[in-house]
Amino acid sequence: MGGKQAKPVSTELTDKQIALLKANTKFTEKEIREWHAGFIRDCPSGKLDKKKFVEVYKQFYPQGKPENFCKYAFDTFDSNNDGAISFEEFLIAISATSQGNLDDRLAVAFDMYDISDDGVIDQAELTKLIIAMYDLVGETNRKGDHDPKKRAADIIAQLDVTGDKKLTKAEFVSGCKSDPIIRRLLAPNA
Structure with a gap:
């Protein structure tokens, strides 16, 4: 009793989230929804943790050892330092590393x-x-x-x-x- 319960993460995109992501990235609403569907498929909780982050990098670098690199990249993308990457943090990071000048x-x-x-x-x-x-x-x-x-x-x-x-x-x-x-x-x- 008296302990705070963690607020569950919604896995549904709201109109407000879509508007925010459109304003902060160059993705269209359709692209945002496609990215979101893939993100939720891979991260049903709506959060990407460090372990899953490393697994993703291992797919791209099968000959390497991504753990060390992922520690730094994860901390950069986890902008609110809560130990997980939300869809918004994920998409803004993807945008910054692929769409930005x-x-x-x-x-x-x-x-x-x-x-x-x-x-x-x-x-x-x-x-x-x-x-x-x-x-x-x-x-x-x-x-x-x-x-x-x-x-x-x-x-x-x-x-x-x-x-x-x-x-x-x-x-x-x-x-x-x-x-x-x-x-x-x-x-x-x-």
Whole structure:
């Protein structure tokens, strides 16, 4: 008695949700309903948890180990930090990573790499993400130029305009836009 019950998640789309998603994405109502049907088919509870999120990534990267990468991506997409991704969070993330202009997509990548959420990416954060990306795609050569720590240091040295050994969002976006090799590595979908 007296304990709060968790409010059940509705698996039906409301007109208000559709309007909100249309305003925040480039999806049509028909596309939103199609995405929603697939989301509910895969996540009948209306929430995508970390375990299911990893399962989805394993389908796309069968040769890799997506757990490490998924930890960072999941935390980025779980915008309200409730431990699950709602349909709205899911669709806005899909939209930002696939429909947005290059600056928008690079900004999403920056937000994922800024693990400490302090507005900058340092070498330790970038190293962790490079290791996670190597794991994701099954890359085992991590010597020489492929060493994650060396690669992170090289990228920061190249993109760091202010010389503080950290990347701001502006430095990250600008650097990725000007260097196609770095962009392919750090933001393959951008």
